[in-house]
Amino acid sequence: MGSGISSPIREPLVQGHKTYHQITEDLCSPTERAPSRAWTLAFIVALSALTFGVICILITIWVGIGTWRLNRTIGWGWDITNFVWWIGIGHAGTLISAILLLFRQKWRTGVNRAAEAMTIFAVICAALFPAIHVGRIWVTFFFFPYPNTRGPVWPNFNSPLLWDLFAISTYFTVSLLFWYTGLVPDFATVRDRAKGFRRKLYNTLSFGWTGAAKHWQRHEALSLVLAGLATPLVLSVHTIVSFDFATSVIPGWHTTIFPPYFVAGAIFSGFAMVLTLMIITRKVLNLQDYITIGHIESMNKIILVTGTIVGVAYLTELFIAWYSGYVYEQFAFFNRALGPYWWAYFGMMTCNVLSPQIFWSKKIRRNVTITFLMSIFVNIGMWFERFVIIATTLARDYLPSSWSFYVPSIVEIGIFIGTLGIFFTCYLIFVRIAPVVAIAEIKHILKSSGDQYVNANAQTTFQQIETGNMELEVAGHDTHDGHDHH
Amino acid sequence: MKHLEKNVIFGLYDDEEILKSAVIKANEAHLEIMDVYTPFAVHGLDPLLGLKESRLHIGGFVYGLTGTLTAFLGMTWIHTRDWPQIIGGKPYWAILSFVPITFELTVLFASIGMVATFYIINGQGPGVMNPILHPSITDDKFCIAFETGGLDNSEVEKRRNFFNNTGASLVETKTI
Numbered sequence: 001m002g003s004g005i006s007s008p009i010r011e012p013l014v015q016g017h018k019t020y021h022q023i024t025e026d027l028c029s030p031t032e033r034a035p036s037r038a039w040t041l042a043f044i045v046a047l048s049a050l051t052f053g054v055i056c057i058l059i060t061i062w063v064g065i066g067t068w069r070l071n072r073t074i075g076w077g078w079d080i081t082n083f084v085w086w087i088g089i090g091h092a093g094t095l096i097s098a099i100l101l102l103f104r105q106k107w108r109t110g111v112n113r114a115a116e117a118m119t120i121f122a123v124i125c126a127a128l129f130p131a132i133h134v135g136r137i138w139v140t141f142f143f144f145p146y147p148n149t150r151g152p153v154w155p156n157f158n159s160p161l162l163w164d165l166f167a168i169s170t171y172f173t174v175s176l177l178f179w180y181t182g183l184v185p186d187f188a189t190v191r192d193r194a195k196g197f198r199r200k201l202y203n204t205l206s207f208g209w210t211g212a213a214k215h216w217q218r219h220e221a222l223s224l225v226l227a228g229l230a231t232p233l234v235l236s237v238h239t240i241v242s243f244d245f246a247t248s249v250i251p252g253w254h255t256t257i258f259p260p261y262f263v264a265g266a267i268f269s270g271f272a273m274v275l276t277l278m279i280i281t282r283k284v285l286n287l288q289d290y291i292t293i294g295h296i297e298s299m300n301k302i303i304l305v306t307g308t309i310v311g312v313a314y315l316t317e318l319f320i321a322w323y324s325g326y327v328y329e330q331f332a333f334f335n336r337a338l339g340p341y342w343w344a345y346f347g348m349m350t351c352n353v354l355s356p357q358i359f360w361s362k363k364i365r366r367n368v369t370i371t372f373l374m375s376i377f378v379n380i381g382m383w384f385e386r387f388v389i390i391a392t393t394l395a396r397d398y399l400p401s402s403w404s405f406y407v408p409s410i411v412e413i414g415i416f417i418g419t420l421g422i423f424f425t426c427y428l429i430f431v432r433i434a435p436v437v438a439i440a441e442i443k444h445i446l447k448s449s450g451d452q453y454v455n456a457n458a459q460t461t462f463q464q465i466e467t468g469n470m471e472l473e474v475a476g477h478d479t480h481d482g483h484d485h486h
Numbered sequence: 487m488k489h490l491e492k493n494v495i496f497g498l499y500d501d502e503e504i505l506k507s508a509v510i511k512a513n514e515a516h517l518e519i520m521d522v523y524t525p526f527a528v529h530g531l532d533p534l535l536g537l538k539e540s541r542l543h544i545g546g547f548v549y550g551l552t553g554t555l556t557a558f559l560g561m562t563w564i565h566t567r568d569w570p571q572i573i574g575g576k577p578y579w580a581i582l583s584f585v586p587i588t589f590e591l592t593v594l595f596a597s598i599g600m601v602a603t604f605y606i607i608n609g610q611g612p613g614v615m616n617p618i619l620h621p622s623i624t625d626d627k628f629c630i631a632f633e634t635g636g637l638d639n640s641e642v643e644k645r646r647n648f649f650n651n652t653g654a655s656l657v658e659t660k661t662i
Contacts, residue, residue: 145560178597192618225596
């Protein structure tokens with residue numbers, strides 16, 4: 001790191017021969033201009049979806065969980081499917097910020113800020129479901145262990161449902177802190193360009209950041225430790241979510257493969273959502289120089305790997321069901337493929353296992369349109385995966401006389417649409433207020449990864465000055481008399 | 487908290503390599519630098535300024551340990567002493583089932599503690615207004631600042647010349 005020459009064969013991560021000032025300009029200006037028509041339209045759509053969702057939630061709370069058409073034996077339907085889906089989507093942000101930081105992958109800087117923001121919004125959407133699916137939302141304070149006069153009565157700390165509560169709360173808090181810590185210097189950058197009301201706003205948001213060397217040193221140390229903490233955290237959160245199923249006794253649920261399978265699936269769906277949003281964002285905000293095709297290719301590679309892991313997990317489940325000789329497990333998978341929800345199973349298999357395999361081709365990995373379509377498929381496929389795990393298994397468990405069928409009600413569908421509304425509304429607001437790409441981090445990697453510094457153009461700073469690639473003003477000289485560089 | 491006023495003279499540089507050379511020259515000339523401000527973390531700068539390594543991770547460890555003990559001892563007391571219940575045929579002190587929450591609370595306490603400590607020792611927080619020497623510092627300029635309070639004019643001139651000789655693009659004095 002630093003200003004030296006980096007590998008001449010690496011692809012540049014910042015294109016366009018940017019200077020530090022240009023980086024500031026490019027990345028701050030979306031927050032300074034008036035919202036575009038595209039933004040306003042998207043915001044109206046998202047807000048409408050949010051409103052519809054809020055109405056459905058109010059109906060749920062007022063009338064009751066009966067509006068969800070859950071029944072015996074299907075106690076969990078779209079609610080927990082959506083919960084796990086949203087938590088999975090949230091995992092990409094932490095992976096990009098934390099795990100890729102520990103692996104020193106500089107390409108994370110193009111996407112980490114937006115991905116972390118997505119994590120926070122996705123966790124908000126996810127946390128909604130445990131809160132409202134209990135029915136009597138006004139007594140949910142029971143979940144939290146606080147000293148009380150009712151015994152004191154405590155929650156059951158041996159239950160994965162409570163582990164989930166702690167895991168999601170911690171995940172939300174740590175992600176928020178990590179995201180905000182990185183945002184503070186960038187808010188300071190926006191602050192120092194702002195006037196009037198915006199200046200006051202960013203003054204508050206930037207916490208008085210000055211850029212002092214000691215503060216940067218602490219900032220780096222803090223980011224590193226938070227990354228080190230967030231990495232096992234993200235692995236543990238989805239593991240604990242998988243325990244909601246794995247610690248039960250239901251065939252098809254009670255398997256030890258669930259923790260790694262769920263974590264890989266979460267990363268898989270998370271990266272797909274990051275790609276969906278990043279492809280749109282880079283087009284609309286003209287950030288192709290910062291979110292390059294190389295970034296998209298790297299993310300596609302991760303999608304390929306995690307999608308394959310998920311595929312291997314599916315095959316493992318099938319194999320073990322056969323190998324175990326346990327008739328109920330065998331039936332569980334027979335039922336998934338050929339039972340009443342077979343269409344969901346085949347949707348899941350196609351979208352999750354077959355379709356990411358096209359990313360073995362480098363040409364396809366670097367194709368933006370195909371990537372965008374694939375990211376949508378993967379998100380749909382991962383939703384089906386959770387639906388298959390929950391609804392098909394519960395519809396056909398141990399006792400045939402209890403078998404039932406489940407169809408979501410309009411209220412449940414509405415709540416899901418509402419969470420999409422919450423997610424996109426929050427993301428659109430984020431794009432207006434904060435720089436979508438981490439400004440200070442991009443500047444940090446400019447010398448090692450900017451396109452004027454890598455490949456055949458690799459030059460140290462002083463060479464850059466000598467060849468005139470970099471202009472410098474010198475105090476005491478008047479440089480406004482026209483350019484005399486070649 | 488009363489803010490003590492400082493008189494400073496500062497210079498802005500266009501690049502971090504030039505900044506680092508200037509810091510080295512300042513050290514050689516025994517000019518005591520008040521602070522260096524940069525738009526991003528510059529590697530190699532901390533040893534030049536004699537900055538000791540941050541001890542934030544020690545704080546993180548202590549906070550984390552607090553979380554571990556709170557979680558584990560709390561759950562132990564609740565499930566063995568306060569209201570023991572036989573749940574699922576498992577023993578009262580189900581250590582392994584306490585692990586997830588213990589881990590989560592360790593991470594939570596460590597993170598919140600470290601972040602709060604970070605802002606407190608930096609003197610930062612929501613709405614805090616610290617003096618900014620020049621708006622370009624968070625943009626693309628690198629700043630070295632010397633305190634001039636109590637220095638006579640020749641000393642101030644020495645610093646001004648230092649900036650001019652090391653390639654600063656702007657030199658200014660300010661009271662903050």
